[in-house]
Every structure is written in structure tokens, then in C-alpha cells.
Amino acid sequence: MTASAPAAHLAQLNVATLRHPLDDPRIAPFVELIDPVNASADGAPGFVWRLTEDGEADATGLRPAGEDVIVTLSVWETREALWEFVYRSGHLEAMRRRRDWFERHVEAHLVLWWIPAGHLPTIGEALERLADLRADGPSPHAFTFVSSYTAAEAAGHPRPACVPSEARTASPVEPAVAS
């Protein structure tokens, strides 16, 4: 990283619609995974921060996107660090069983965007990015793993970006970050 390019971190928001309330026995296997998976995120290489409810260990009690929708909001040093955690750690087992616990989303449910290192994204900011992704498809300021952009590309396209809609096609199949 050169002195002229300020360090960027990657922010991530995932929304997941619960098929059953968290105290339902059918969702218990997911609930059992929350603490160990969050602990492995906290210790994962490149992890920076994750949203938690005041006084709680996680964000499952926050329902900013709907009564039955749980959210994950976190910050990572690089896209690769986040990818390795999501798909190459104990988190993958939770993802494998996502259909048992969460409704299938027709719209995008994961959004990634670059932030200046040190900035902590708010839920409001995160939901705006998700709305942008859903409305306009992937762009340098709101994208997915499959359609990702570099921090340098994002720096050249401050939000709202003017990306021709034909330049990128939305991926309808972005897997969920499940916890």
C-alpha cells in the first residue's frame, strides 16, 4: 500500500430470513453454531470488526431489516480474508445447512463494499448498500463475491456510481453468509 492510497477495508452485510423463531427446536442446531462460529470469526486472519447488540455477544437480537430477518455486519482487511472465513472455516458447515434454517432469497442478501480503514459502518449505511445492489446490480460501491471490485476501482466511483447497467450483470446466486 503506497502512502497516496489510504488503506481500505471491506465491509459485509448479510440478511437472512429465519424459517422459525430462534427459540424453535428446529433452529436449535443453528443457534448452537452461533457462538463457536462468531469466535472463529473473531480469531480469523484479517478480521477487523463485527456488529453486536449492546450488551450481547452477537447481533441476532437486532432486527433492522424485518422481524424475522437476522443480519450480519462485519469488516475485513481483504476480500480474500472474508472469503476464507466464509467458505473455508467452520462457517461452511453452517452454510451447508442454510436451507434448513433460512428462507431462500430471491433478491440479493449479501453485499460487500469498501470503507476507509478505521470506519465502522452503520446498519443504515449497510442497508443502503444492499438496496443499491438490489436496485442497480453490482457496482464498485455495492458488489458481491462473484462480481467483486477492488478498493482502487471503488475509489474511482464514489456512491452513487454511474455504472452502465449493461457493464455488469447481477449475479442472482450469491450464497448467503449464514450467521
Next chain:
Amino acid sequence: MKDIDAIAVLQDPVRRRLYEYVAAQGREVGRNEAAEAAGVARTLAAHHLDKLTEAGLLESGSRRLTGRSGPGAGRPAKVYTRSPAERSVSLPARDYRTAAELLAEAAEQAGLDAALCAAARRRGEALRGPGAGPCGSLREAVEMLAARGYEPHLEGAGVAEEPSGDARAASVVLRMRNCPFHAVAERFPPLVCGMNLALLEGFLGTDGPVRARMDARPGECCVVVQDSKSNDR
């Protein structure tokens, strides 16, 4: 270099032995070690290792193998690892990968994980063979999985002490260096890794002395096989 030309480089039996040795180690291999393993002189091994690197089948770098550094540590030695690039030749031309990616994309979109896993489990059972019981030991699992290209190896205490028979120590797990579905698994990890786990559950059986479970790690197959009696989850 075209895939067919790169693969043709392996026609030389010494080269092929060197390639297979380096690929099987899963780490950097020096010239002396490779020469010894292939049973040829160091200079001949060096020549062939460099041919394999030129063909893009191996990658080379340099390391101080002594572990020392600074003055007196000696010249860095050339080391080799398998290239991550995939090579394949099909005559006549076939393109199953595009078909697999399209089918996976549609399955992901439609949420067909359960149906895919059921099909994978049936296929695993069929691969095991009609009437065949569950896999009997980790050693047997190594053979079965090696035959399907997973590059299995045993990890943990007690492996070296038990050159034959069952590796029964609970701390021993079978891990696999190669994911046969790599390109599709990278694109649709939960779907394809779940399919792979179901395939291996069918292949090894779920009611025998060993069991497959998911334990993803960077750079390896996401499934491990271990003693069913192990308390580890």
C-alpha cells in the same frame, strides 16, 4: 503452452516420477530430495524439474533449506511445488465444466441443495458397489479416496507408529489435499461442498467405523474422515 503439450511432457518416465513425487508432498521439494525419490542423479533431476516448470506443471522458487539465514547460511536452494493450474485434454473436445457450472448456478438459484445431496449420496453408494459394507478403517478410506483423486493423507498422532492396520487413535484424521470439484466448488461453495460431503457419506457409509464430516480449511478438500467413535463433534 497448450494443455496437450504440457501433458505430453510427462511421457518421459523420470519426469513423471518427479512430478508425481512433488505433487504428492503438498509442500516445497528440493532437488536433492526429488532426485533421491526418483532414483536418479541430482543433475538429471534438476534438468527434468526445470522442464516440468517450463511446461507449467510445477512452480519453482528458492529457499534456504537449512533454516539458517544471514552470512554463512549458504546459497538459497531451488524448490518446487505443483502448479495450481488445471490441465486437461479431451478427444474429441468436451466441455463438462461449463455444463457443471450452469447446472450448479441453476441449482443454487432454485435452492436444490437437498435434491443434489440425495443424488450425490446415491452415487456414492453406487461407487462403493452393490452389497459392499461401509468402509472398514481409515487405511481403507485412504485407498478408496486416492483412487478417486482426493489425495488423502493421515494427520495426527500415531500415524507413523502404525504402518499397517487401523489407525485407531482418535486424534488421527484423514484429510485430502485435492478437491476433485475445485473450480465449481470455488464458485458455489455451500452447494458443491455439501454435494461432495453427501457423495463421500454414501461412498464410505455412515454406519461403519469411519465417518466423513465437514471441517473446511484453506487450500484443501473441506471434508475430513475420522473414527466414528471420536468425540470430536
